[in-house]
Amino acid sequence: MSASPADQGGTPDPQKHRGHDAPRLTESPLVRSAGRAYFPLAFVARLPFAMMVVGVLTLVVAERGSVTLGGLNSAAAGIGTALAGPLLGAAVDRFGQRRVLVPVGLLNAALLGAFPFVVAGTAPDVAVLALSVLIGASAPQVGPLSRTRLVALIGRTIAPNRREKVLSGTMAYESAADETVFIVGPFLVGLLASAIAPWVAIAGAAVLTFVFVTAFALHPTGRVDPDPEKAPQAPAPARELVRFPLLTVVVGTLGVGLFFGATLTSLTGFLAQDGTGDRAGLLYGVMGIGSAVLALGAAALPARFTLRARWRTFGSLLLAAAIGYACARSVGGLVLALAVLGLGIGPTLVTLYSLAARLSPAGRSATTMTMLGSAVIVGQALASAGTGVVVDSLGVTAALAAPALAAALVVAAGLAHRAPAPRPAAPARELVDALSRYRDPLPSPSSVIGS
Template sequence: MNEPGTLNPSPLSSLSAEPEVSARPTETDVPVRPAVSAAPPSPPRGRFARLPHLAGRSFIPVGLFARLPLAMLTVGALTLVTSSTGSYALGGTAAGAVGIGSAIGAPVIGALADRHGQRPVLLVAAVLNALAVLALIGTAWAVPEDGSFPAALILSAFLAGGSCPQVGPLARVRWMALTARGKGKDADRDLDTALSYEGTADELTFVLGPALVGILASVVAPWLPLAVAVVMTITLVPAFAVHPTHKAVPVRLIPGANSAPAHAAGTSAKSSRAARIHAAVSLPVLAMVAMGTFFGSTQTALSSFSASFATSEIAGLLYAVLGVSSAAAALSVAYWPRSFKPAARWLVSAALMAGLAPLLLAPDSLGGMVGVLLLLGLPVGPVMVTVFAIGGIVAPAERLGTVMTALASGIVAGTALGASVAGQLAQHAGYHAAFAVPVAAAGALFVLGVAAAAVLRKHTT
């Protein structure tokens, strides 16, 4: 028990503190007096004010800035390699290698975190990633001049992406563990709030990251953004790794490695359940691929669109408009009624997104496009928050980190796919054709939402 007048410990203190036994005077030692006890402070009532109460005040800023290097890596590789070699093709290839490496490496890091715990995996990933990015910086200035393929450069770019610490997905795993300590509606509401914040944090970092790369590369030197990313990785990622919240996530052995052979009937039942789980998990992952396709194709189509009116560099500012409205809408999910279930949220938000996406074909001015992007961003944030929430619902507890990182890698893979397809269409048929890709991606999100509603109903019954 707490002494009278002392504060209640935070939820995190129970992760490491042992119960204390203190000597107290007996009734025969002192006169009996009425007990005077201070009421324990109640948790903050504001939705987002409760998050520091759950995780500790340092968790939010550390988790926010520790994911910034990932947002800087792809654009930083593109900028550095293009500047050092003078080849846009080689710069794009290096950026693509970063994306492919991240898409492959993220689920591996998530699976290792599930098996061995987040702290050791993130600490090792931080060191490996820092070395890989330093190798990328070095090989970018040592590209062969004889026109031969720069294998060392592409390999270092791939390793830089593959080893990048997955702070955002693993932060979501921690929030799920922390909010699971609550009860009933409060726990559900806290999880919605935490995931809303995480969606906004991702949006902000993927807007701020490329902007920071552009400022540092243009004002100082093209290698500086990646050097700054190395410094942030080697300092902030370990701080996130050792934060006490990692203790809230239990380390579970992946079942089946050491288990005895099951009875045939039991094996059949387990196989059927595994098939349902895979179907339930695959739909959110595919949705994130579609979401990434929407992002990548929109960025590329906006480059072609803005080049028709001014310069292609304006595309970054236009895309930031979409990010701002998306981030604001993501925050609003915390205040949506509990009766509005995740499957219904996905359907409604994706339907709105699919209905608004064709407006991208309409503007014939920069001002008109700004208005469309502000409007279109409103359903984007809620779709992302909801898909991550559904991923957490359908994921087996022992593979939660794997699923969360797979969702994040789906966005990366989809972004590369969308940028590639939209780039080809923009090159040969103009920006109107390129905008057809995000329209199709939004439609795919709605179709996947319909399928997920049916699968989720079976999964939860």
């Protein structure tokens, strides 16, 4: 059967799209397929995941008076994510996003809603830790699943000769969205904690999960029904997920998560010296300015500036800025260092997700992306716990060096990374071609991302 005009990246047939007016020429097939509301919906639905670790840390410290206990609860949430995240991704690959996201999201909303009552009550610390594990285990990873949806749509709506370019732009947008959310999330936690009360941030995350994660799960892009016109392709063996090139990307992403957790916790410890620790989320937001701008701009970098070279370049910038952060001894110095750190972290995260998209085994896209999402949140949680212990036992000055250690891991993973043996087709094109067997569930709606 011949491909439709929409499948070739041209103007869709208005009759095919259920009576909708023909799209304007400036619209992109990718957003025509996703729908105009998809991108803001997917952005807001990510916020609870980014608020989880910081919200748990802030609430436990405020209610139980221990930075160490707060860090341990953050780590417990990260352990839950580490254990369940890839399993949820595998379940999505097998059963589809809706069947997994709806019950998991509702469970997570309920657990988040119960957490402030448990922390403020007489429950022992071990019960609080157990609840933190369950919160992490049930956390819906909207970012990785959004990438999976968009990659599948690229395979259905973008002409083959333009798929790699659109994939690069899409990964840049998605990474910028993740990076922005991981800045905005702690910022919201800090704002709500300082303006109202620490429990409000967790309660807000519960409401956002109930409303927006459910809406994301039920969005038409969540229907990834097999296309009967194309033969289904068996997923690659699970051992493909532990190949060295992909593992180095996961380790690099873990380093990014460690960086996030170490930076926020050390900043909190520094500000707590004069009783303003609840402002940490506000100052942390400074890092998001340059980060989001450069993350979005990463798609415009020339192809000859390879992903591996970008990883090493921007990772090195991150390390240099983290060393400056470790040497800062005033709020002004820390803010300046945070601004420079944003210039390194945004493009680094874009690069890591772009490499993961290229290296993802066939039929394992959701699993691959959730591995990276889990690595970020696990790193953030572990660094929050470890840095909290350092603050309490060795002092703030020692804790300020923790982000530099995390950045060093990012650089080391980049130096160790080696591209896999070349394949007959470009890896990015293979990925979108493999996922194009899924039917586009929507009439086809305009893109800010990559026509």
